[in-house]
Amino acid sequence: MTEKKRENVVIIGSGPAGWTAALYAARANLEPVVFEGEPAGTMLPGGQLMITTEVENYPGFPAGVTGPELMEKMREQALRFGVRAEMENIVDVDFGVYPFRLKPNYGEEIEAMSVIVATGANAKWMGLPNEERLALSGGGVSACAVCDAALPVYRDRTLAVIGGGDTAMEEALYTTKFAKEVLIIHRRDEFRASQIMAERVLSHPKIRVLWNRKVVDVLGQDAIEGLRLEDTVTGEISDIEVGGMFVAIGHQPNTAFLRGQLELTPAGYVRLPQAWRTATSVDGVFAAGDVMDDYYRQAVTAAGTGCMAALEAERWLAHRDHGVAEAAGTAAAS
DSSP states (O other): OOOOOEEEEEOOOSSHHHHHHHHHHTTTTOOOEEEEEOOOOBOOTTGGGGSSSEEEETOOOOEEEEHHHHHHHHHHHHHHHHHHOOOEEEEEEEEEESEEEEESSOOOOOOEEEEEEOOEEEEOOOOOHHHHHHHHSSSSSOOHHHHHHHHHGGTTTTTEEOOOOOHHHHHHHHTTTOOOOEEEESSSOOOSSOOHHHHHTTTTTTEEETEEEEEEEEEOOOSEEEEEEEEEETTOOOOOOOEEEESSSOOESOOOOGTTTSSSOSSSOOOOOSHHHHBBBSSSSSGGGGGSSSSSOHHHHHHHHHHHHHHHHHOOOOOHHHHHHHHHHHHHOO
């Protein structure tokens, strides 16, 4: 029978958390391998930053940097230290055996002495063709106002925020710092958000709510010019002019491939039993970045948890190997 390939550290995901974990693991001589994933719509190797035009809040870039450029620099830095990269998805895992078993979508099953899950979370989109096209091209469609609303392209313009939950309220309030006017477009006649957040939005002089409306088309070729709306009560169609749109209808953590192998939160994020640690419910498996963070969702925080996961994996492997060596020495002495 062919012996499976065995890796010290397998990192699943290639966003800021994944590449930072890879860099730290490589410098610890753990010879990590990163499974970068494959492009699928707005889900790209490199994560959400791949559809972010300008990043102005990542330390070390005083003039800003584009999202794709930042991710390429992270990738190049990790590869310089010997990180191996596979542009494949991990489609199945078995954390009930040790070494752990992981199945890529093309290659042979591999064994892993430790695993770092850094697959991120994908923003939920409305599913409109022009929405996805303009998001990928940097044409004024985004799923993160905190990331993008301060950019010059959005300043002093009328901006739309889609959604009715707390996330949409937070995005709208943040956007008022830069926009001329903020339109919240919500398909119902009341918000799902908490009362205090709804009250803040409704009392803000820069925010106007378009109730009972849903977006049926995003208008514009190279950049967004407006939105086509449908009244959810009457069915009436109308067009409005906007200079940008922020979709705030939630995120979906990329954890489906785990298939019950790790404990998850009710929202599907990887649950971490101990605060300020990246260890999961399975010893030897760690999680970093947006796959375990439904609160901050920033590149810099993801990178920080990638560092934490690599350090924890290194120490876990060292303690495990030390324990195995001690047990073998005791057995030999007896």
